[in-house]
Amino acid sequence: MATPFTMANDSVEADAPSTETTEHKARIQGKNIRYQVAAGDTQLKDEEGNPSANIFSFYYQRTDVEDRAQRPLIFVFNGGPGSSSVWLHMGVFGPKKVVIPSDAERVGAPPYPILDNPESLLDIADLVFIDPVGTGYSKPVGGKEGKAFWGIKEDAETLAQFIRVFVTRHQRWNSPKYLAGESYGTTRAAAIVGELQEGWGSMDLSGVFLISSILDFQTGDFTPGNDLPFITFLPTYAATAWYHNALPDRSKWDDLPAFLDDVRQFALNDYATTLLKGALATDEEYQNAVDKLHQFTGLRQQYIQQTDLRINEHFFMKELLRDRGEVVGRLDSRYVGEDESQVRERPETDPSSYAIDGAYTAAIQSYMAKDLNVIRDNRYQVLSGEVFRNWNWLYGASPRAQGFVSMSPILSKAMRQNKDFRIFIANGYYDLATPFFATEYSMNHFGYDQERIKMAYYEAGHMMYIHHPSLESLAQDMRAFLLQQ
Template sequence: MKTLPFIYAGIFCLMFNYGLQAEEAPADPIVTPDPVHVEKQRSGKFHNKKVSYRVIAADTHLQDDEGKPMASIFSTAYFAEDTNEQQRPLIFFFNGGPGSASVWLHLGGFGPKRVVVPSQGENAGAPPYPLIDNPLAMLDIADLVFVDPVGTGYSRAIGEYKNEDFWGVKKDAQILSRFVRHFISEHQRWNTPRYLAGESYGTTRIGALVRELQEGWNAVNLNGILLISAIVDYQTGDFFPGNEQAFVNFLPTYAATAWYHDALPNKPELLAPFLDEVREFALNDYTVALGKGSRLSKEERAQIIDKLHQYTGLSKQYLESTDMRIHEMRFMKELLRDKGQVVGRLDSRYLGTDADSAGEMFEADPSGYGIAAAYTAAINDYLGRQIGVERPETYQILNSKVYVAWDWSMGGSPREENVINVAPLIAKGMRQNRDLRVFIANGYYDLATPFFATEQSFAHYGIDPQRVTMTYYPAGHMMYVHEPSLKQLTDDVRQFLLNQ
């Protein structure tokens, strides 16, 4: 009997709420804010050539097939003045995450300004951080567009759409391909050479964009794609039970890292020939040993462990206890444990210290917290104070909500969705477009997207090696923070563009 008042109360509340709902006025229509558009005239000297150019920092409002607003994409574009636009390459830049704005490529070395951080793996500390002219930018030969996907930078869903509607491998590629088409229409660049440039997950994004742009009767063919710190086949670099590939593909980067930090029992004088030796071992003896599993003899096991010790600097006891399989996160903590130091993941040249030296993994990536504040300060100062973009929202450098909610499906059958792999999409794009070329930049000290995994990806799927340019730099994931590598990288990209 005691429950009856609650039951009646519940029924009364339902009736009362229903009555309120019935009398409610229609919901106000969703108001889409006007797009921000800021344009400035600037000049600079690039590759010893003075260039006058326009900066356009703006929102691009995209509509769905029914003409309803769906997404506002923020980009910063640079157009040289007094040039033959139809002959100049147009390059769209994307960073990764997923969930990262394009700030890293923008102010790291490809835009007309760049933020300076210590070049040899030191922590950048507190502000002020120098934001200087960048004579290495390619504005003398190309126009540049730095794009922030939905949920990053100032980009967002609008109208009745939600940000999550665009968070996924295929969904992201679909909205960004719509942006590319809109942009080249707005700026009348349909018959100009076109390139996509991406870093990290941005290279995955580009693989998906090759399909979205080039396939079908409304094809937008590309002259080239620039992949910086590439990850196109996740099986080559993801550690999960039963996947031996990752252990093999990370080994040359472990060796490079140990070489850099003088952690090898017998350090060779030169890095490149040493890595060739490690590659050979990884492809042959190590791959066979892992494939044999428990069928490996004691003698064979001892030989493999001895080689791993010589190539990584890790103790034989540790290698025995890990069953000859070295996880990247464990390696970063273990390599210099006796010194109380951890190495960086994005760039293993960086060193940090943890509160607990006995832990299995580091508490944070020293190559991440070593530079993050500098780039955050630089992009906000540049867009706000120097360009004049005034808006109340926070510029999202790296939005973790995007990564957590990301839909990793690619639109294929369930059996094909276990591991993300866009390498076949790039291969197909090259088969169907005879002029599509690929430039790949690898950092020797990149423990996020190891160079040997990238080499493996592009050695398969029928990709034409004659149209792939593979380059290497003595730095990490963002090799442009290392000034000698930045100079070599921009020279290499410039040569790639001029050879179109």
């Protein structure tokens, strides 16, 4: 039964944590299950014992099980930084999902279908969806300011504290535990692993699910003097051109994975060498790179020469279909949109973002009110620009403004120190935000144990689960990983 909702009348009551608990049933993987949802606040305290933050979360626990202690527990969050957990919650992991067109069509206005999710992992694991401070309904309390929580280290410490408190209250210390993050949430997952597993009094984890991973920012930040992203983004440029039939001769490659293998080989060899040589590259080497880039991306040879072989992701989004008057999406390059100006060098916005945002925002609000009895007047922050703008990128000796954040050493250390720690990685071929080749670069460095890494690929973008066949494949792949099949 749901507890009644009461409106807060003053600042003290507004900071007081509250939780709504409801009972449900679902049919997952062809079986009927019963589960309970506790949606509400967990209040964290500082070292002096004073309230510091209310973390809003959704806790799904299956109730028709005999031995909860041995049941896996997955902590789920998204990225941004500044995003709530709505995307993974209503897209793949939760027992309810919002259904939008699978073929990269714009969604439009409500109503949106909010249906049962037979692919949810709730039948084999309990789920905790976490909204970091400044997202969802999570907020600082006790006079604290948001900036105290907004940074790689600060955020990881806060969510690690939440996880410890949660595990203690629910008596789950001896359960298998996983973290699941998307986009910056994969950076967050690595940082939390460091907070939980390193040092005395550690909490050893069974592994992480990395959805559209970004661990090492040198692979993805287009800054002067850093040639690596031009290499790591190239296969995604090629996949995008292949999808939109923008290649000079697409008939050479009917099979996308085989095509991308050819692109990878060029990227790692001739292209990387030519970029590394710079002015030392011969005319023949330079022209070969121009020809291959034209062949693999569909961009005009003159344009490639004008970029000095270095194609920025935003320039690519605008240039690829310029002759059609269209721009491709960043989060999912299957999507196309139209800009007011056809002559700018960058898109005015990301068509794959505005195509889906309204549906997920409406879905989480409707679902909370109708099914979970959570109705609050303050805004549920789906994605906060304030959090993103004020994020502290300093982490140890690697300030992003002066270098590049690198989280792979944390996960590789986790593997060395914990023989059972495993990594699942989901990659979208059409993801121009966190390209799959950049993730491959990370996984092929830093001493990872390749035997405990599962890489999976889907013909969709950053949120690959909005593509219906990819959702089914992703869910089955994660299920097999969790069951160690």
